[in-house]
Amino acid sequence: MTTTSAAKKNDIQKLQRAIVDGLEDVKAQDIVVFDTEDLSALFERVVVASGTSNRQTKALASSVSDAVRKAGFQKPRLEGEANGEWIIVDCGQAVVHVMQPSFRAYYNLEELWGEKPVRLKLGVAKPAPVTKAPVAASAAKPATTLRRSNAAKIGVAEAFPSRAQVAKTAAAHAAAAKRDAGKAATAKATPAKTAARKSATSATPITKVVVALKKTVAKKAATPAKKVAAKKVAAKKSAPRQA
Numbered sequence: 001m002t003t004t005s006a007a008k009k010n011d012i013q014k015l016q017r018a019i020v021d022g023l024e025d026v027k028a029q030d031i032v033v034f035d036t037e038d039l040s041a042l043f044e045r046v047v048v049a050s051g052t053s054n055r056q057t058k059a060l061a062s063s064v065s066d067a068v069r070k071a072g073f074q075k076p077r078l079e080g081e082a083n084g085e086w087i088i089v090d091c092g093q094a095v096v097h098v099m100q101p102s103f104r105a106y107y108n109l110e111e112l113w114g115e116k117p118v119r120l121k122l123g124v125a126k127p128a129p130v131t132k133a134p135v136a137a138s139a140a141k142p143a144t145t146l147r148r149s150n151a152a153k154i155g156v157a158e159a160f161p162s163r164a165q166v167a168k169t170a171a172a173h174a175a176a177a178k179r180d181a182g183k184a185a186t187a188k189a190t191p192a193k194t195a196a197r198k199s200a201t202s203a204t205p206i207t208k209v210v211v212a213l214k215k216t217v218a219k220k221a222a223t224p225a226k227k228v229a230a231k232k233v234a235a236k237k238s239a240p241r242q243a
Contacts, residue, residue, distance in 0.1 A: 012044055015073055015094055020120060022067030023049045026059045028098070035116035045094035046113040050101050054084030060098045061087040 016033060023031050028049040037044045051057035058081060065076050068091050076096075080087040086103050089096035097109055 012093055014071060015068065015091060016045055016047075016118070018067045018071035018073070019045075019047050019064055019089075019091065019094060019096055022064035023047075023060055023096075023098075025067070026051075026056065026063045028060050029101075030104075031120065032110065032114070033118040033120055034110075034113045035118050036113055039113065039115065043093055043095050045118070046109070047094060047096040048104065048109050048113075049096070049098055050104055051084075051098055052100070054100075057084045057087050057098045057100060061089050061096075064089050064091075064096055064098070 020031060020033070028051060031047070031049045034046045034048075035044065036046050049060065051060050061078055061081065065078065069075050074092065076092075077090040078087060079090070085100050086107075087098040089098065097104075099107070099109075
């Protein structure tokens with residue numbers, strides 16, 4: 001009897017650990033576990049966790065299902081996946097409620113099942129796989145051979161530059177020459193443009209200037225005459241008609 005009880009307890013703890021690991025893998029928020037052995041004959045653990053969106057709650061439920069199956073338990077049954085606001089994962093001995101924060105606050109499952117909270121070790125670091133450091137290819141060669149080969153490579157590189165280096169140097173020289181030629185052309189063109197602008201201004205015919213002045217004077221002289229004519233018309237309109 002004692003052996004059966006211990007095995008059952010181990011199974012529950014193993015299932016509980018798998019559920020919590022599945023929730024942590026998808027960054028679930030506010031994970032809590034309650035011991036419901038004395039409250040219900042149907043299951044012995046209730047797990048509540050939050051997801052911030054429909055997408056995350058669905059991912060959390062799927063992660064829990066995969067973790068439970070990998071731990072050697074039967075595939076859980078899922079309910080509420082359609083909308084993702086509240087998904088129930090039935091793992092047999094444990095029931096997981098994956099809820100969005102607003103639904104969790106409204107239904108307050110902690111008040112219903114939270115008589116015996118279970119302490120959890122959250123964020124347990126999983127051991128990283130041990131990998132052997134790759135052996136460098138150069139380690140297989142003797143040091144004297146490496147020194148000779150490196151010296152030979154350096155000597156060849158200094159004495160005979162590669163085609164790519166030659167092409168790169170030639171392109172740099174060509175770009176510098178083009179840049180210098182552009183600067184020289186700009187320096188020569190600036191005085192020429194200024195002189196041309198001045199000559200164009202000075203070459204304006206004097207007749208155009210005279211005509212412009214005459215038009216301005218005529219316009220100013222015509223202004224008083226127009227005002228007098230306008231006053232006469234206004235006086236005629238305002239004068240009483242004779243019978």
